[in-house]
Amino acid sequence: MQTLVIEVCMGTSCYLLGAQDLMEAIEELPPEKRTRIELKGISCLKNCGKGPNIRINGIVLTNVTPEQLLQIVDDNLQ
Numbered sequence: 001m002q003t004l005v006i007e008v009c010m011g012t013s014c015y016l017l018g019a020q021d022l023m024e025a026i027e028e029l030p031p032e033k034r035t036r037i038e039l040k041g042i043s044c045l046k047n048c049g050k051g052p053n054i055r056i057n058g059i060v061l062t063n064v065t066p067e068q069l070l071q072i073v074d075d076n077l078q
């Protein structure tokens with residue numbers, strides 16, 4: 001079964017740009033999805049102007065909205 005490692009930048013800029021909303025979107029997923037996601041807060045990804053930034057299975061994504069993140073989760077957790 002595929003799992004996802006989602007790392008959310010917890011630096012100040014990303015926090016101000018909505019990183020906490022991304023964390024909450026994942027935390028609120030139903031258990032059958034939530035248990036397949038390893039969610040971590042990480043330090044600044046050095047791309048502060050394009051936040052909020054995340055890394056999913058090692059790939060950095062910028063300017064992510066909760067809606068985009070949930071779509072990515074759905075696309076990857078079939």
Ligand code: FES
Nearest residue numbers: 011014045047048
């Ligand atoms: S604060 Fe997120 S990339 Fe710097």
